[in-house]
Amino acid sequence: MKLLENHIAVVTGAASGIGRAIAAGYAREGAQVALLDIDARAAEAAAQEIREAGGLAESFHLDVRRREDCVAVARRVAEQVGRVSILVNNAGINRRNAFAGDGAAVIKDWEDIIAINLDGVFNVTHAFLEPLRASQGRIVNIASIQSFVHVRTPNSPAYTTSKHGVLGFTRALAAELGKYGVRVNAIGPGLIETPLNAQARANNPDLVRIFMDHTPLGRPGKPEDIVGPAIFLASDLSSYVTGSIVMADGGYRAI
Ligand code: NAP
DSSP, X not given: OXXXXXXXXXXXXXXXXXXXXXXXXXXXXXXXEEEEESXXXXXXXXXXHHHHTTOEEEEXXXXXXXXXXXXXXXXXXXXHTOOOOEEEEOOOOOOOXXXXXXXXXXXXXXXXXXXXXXXXXXXXXXXXXXXXXXXXXXXXEXXXXXXXXXXXXXXXXXXXXXXXXXXXHHHHHHHHHGGGTOEEEEXXXXXXXXXXXXXXXXXXXXXXXXHHTTOTTOSOBOGGGGHHHHHHHHSGGGTTOOSXXXXXXXXXXXX
16 A cells, blocks of 8 residues: 555645655655646646556646736646645745845845745645545644744745745644644755755855755755655655644754
8 A cells, every 4th residue: 555545635846846746755655746847748648658658647837926826727637637635835035135135136035045945835725625634634834944044044034034934834834724624834954956946056056065064964955855854744654744844954953
């Protein structure tokens, strides 16, 4: 018996990086997966890869910033795939401009990052609430080590704020939705090598050093490192876990 058989999972930002790995991992564990992403072509390529490996997957275009589109996509997923029992809020962006630096860049960072990383999590969760409640579902939010710390990761006030918000939202929903049997948890990845940070890693080796100096496992993570925690939180293995954050950060936050 696979761990996620008879589940339908929605993963946002599933065309790339962590979301793509989670979608593939869920399909390997028997879930039917709906891959949502702003990049429709890449989402379909990821879904195709899953189908070629024998899994069940469909892709849908979605910009998580657009609340009405989230409602519309929830309707399409219900019609074309079925009742969703797992939601992974993974879509996110990051930019690193100092708060005291270029005012225009700081304002744009704030608007874009909060719209996608925080409002987007609200929009998608609200749109899928009904099936999640009806199925006693599981919500997995992708938070960050920046849900807690800032001093070692300078120049990203908007991102840090958004990821604190994701953790707060996780706990608030866990408190409210527990009575319906819905579990809500978060994962806190450390530095994971994905397209999100490819430029920063290439242009700013000091940033990587700051992270690695505080990472007992001594290496950056890969998207696959997040898949196990994501399966755990979506499956019955975590039946008494809610309101938690599972750190998958090589030990960063432990020291
Ligand atoms: P990624 O490889 O860039 O993947 C993110 C995906 O989300 C991309 O396909 C992106 O599309 C999509 N996306 C962006 N804006 C969207 C929107 N408005 N609506 C729908 N989809 C959108 O990034 P990742 O590293 O896997 O990050 C996934 C999550 O993990 C994010 O929440 C991130 O904050 C979190 N995280 C990452 C790390 C890390 O080190 N990588 C660490 C901690 C937490 P485009 O590429 O077309 O923009």
